[in-house]
Amino acid sequence: MIDVEEARRLVRQRALRFGGVEQCPLGMLAGRVLAGDVVAPFGLPRFTNSAMDGFAVRWEDIEGCTPECPVMLRVTDDIPAGSSASGQLTQGTAARIMTGAPLPAGADTVVPFEFTSGFEGEEVTVFRLPSRNGNVRYAGEEIPEGERVLLEGSVVSPSEIAVLASLGYDSVSVCTLPALSIVVVGDELQSPGEGVLDAEIYDSNSFMLQAACRSIGIEPCSVRHAVDDRVAVSSALAAAMAEADLVVSVGGISTGEYDFVREELERLGVSQHFWTVAQKPGKPVYFGSRDGRGVFALPGNPVSALVCFMEYVVPAIMLMQGRAEPGRLQAVLDSPFPADRKRYRFLPGRLREEDGRLFCSVTEKIESHMISSLVGSNCIIECSPSAEPLPAGSLVFCSQLPWAGLL
Known part of the structure; x- marks a missing residue:
């Protein structure tokens, strides 16, 4: 023994x-454990794009504008998300641009439409300055190409799935x-x-x-x-x-x-x-x-x-699965624990939080055949061998049952 x-x-x-190890499709990844690191095959964003609905402009064309002295530009392009610019911006021009659309060559700043006369017409008036190079998401600024974005042993949640999908992964290696x-x-x-x-x-x-x-x-x-x-x-x-x-x-x-x-x-x-x-x-x-x-x-x-x-x-x-073992918690006994003289003892119990501290109590029925002792339990309390019951107020270890929350 x-x-x-x-x-x-x-x-x-x-x-x-x-x-x-096995390959797991993206739609089935939630809760699985990565069997290896995931590296970005390209940078994110994949291309420089607009962070706002507005107008892509050259800073030198709008520098110094104020509500009292606005700047008028000719609108030469319309770039919705999913489309590319038809050409390069030149002096005195702007491109109508939507969030996520690629920034046209020659542009370095996006003016939010709220700072302008609006989207209608072939000309736009800029009344207020954004910051220089403002409202632009640069290629690779979030994740550079080749960066390790997820590490072996990570448990995949919806957040990790979103990153993997953004990087074009339709499946990854996971622990079986x-x-x-x-x-x-x-x-x-x-x-x-x-x-x-x-x-x-x-x-x-x-x-x-x-x-x-x-x-x-x-x-x-x-x-x-x-x-x-x-x-x-x-x-x-x-x-x-x-x-x-x-x-x-x-x-x-x-x-x-x-x-x-x-x-x-x-x-x-x-x-x-x-x-x-x-x-x-x-x-x-x-x-x-x-x-x-x-x-x-x-x-x-x-x-x-x-x-x-x-x-x-x-x-x-x-x-x-490559996951960590479940952790044990420490809690204060609400009532005495009937320890065993010779053997380590486990008993179903109830774990609760009060004022930032954990407290636990043993269920009333403590024999191993008493199935009903499990009803309402959310943890298993443990205690080393002892000739005397462990008194209330003692600090003990307990394991939370995976299907139960704190009381």
Whole structure:
């Protein structure tokens, strides 16, 4: 049995080896992680253009104009956005120009139309001076050609997508999203909506974990149910490993007479990195790998399963994508925390902010089979072994659940 920090270290060490790279189209990039730097193939703006609707002019033609002494220019061109100038500006002329249109040769300043007699007619009167070279966006002033605009490991948001589109990229290389398969184990499990016999229960774990995966952008590629039979367990695990980069099984991983998962993983050639961690709940959690694919086997009690998923599976998924591990927050306990004498303890809780500080409290129901303890929780609070409860006012670490905000 190892401690929690060693389990985290092993997941961090091994998960980095699982990820791959793929090309992803622009429309599907949100939330993905760049697998390499992005370099500007040309400067932005791509050409010198107008920052205003108005008139492109030569500064020397309008210098010194005032409302009392305006300047009249002949309008020789009309340049809407998407069009180019028909010729070069000469002395005493101006070009009607719209925002984003290329500045004509010979022009160095744009006069906003508000400073003029307006767009009508073949002549324009300038009543007020802009700054010299004003209202002009110069080619490459925002992003020079060849500049690294986005760095490897960046998480793509709508902002990054806008930059990529502006630079003409229709796809970029990203870290692959791991294909994840779920296997739930147990004779007693039935799907919701079906009838149950006296000794049967409804399967909550597979639905909980599917939803948890989706909350971090992962759509499980399959969900299988295996009864407590060696052949059934082995077959389900083998099928999952054949199609997925990461397999998450739930149940059948303890030391009971019908707990076959660990033995069958060994038969299937999975190398064990750890099994049993000094924590409560979730002590019998398992982590292994085979041929670059990761396998987590979680305990069957729902709170144990969710705690282990959050503490080990989610960091692995993030690292496989090239993302940073989820950070832990520090908060002040509102009420005592029932620490365990020998094991690191995790409990669902409620995290809130007050006057710029974080406070947290443990849910009332604290046993690992009590599914309802998760309702209303937005974090998992953790505590090192202690002979006494951790008193209110103590500072503790907690992990925010990815689908929940602060209270």
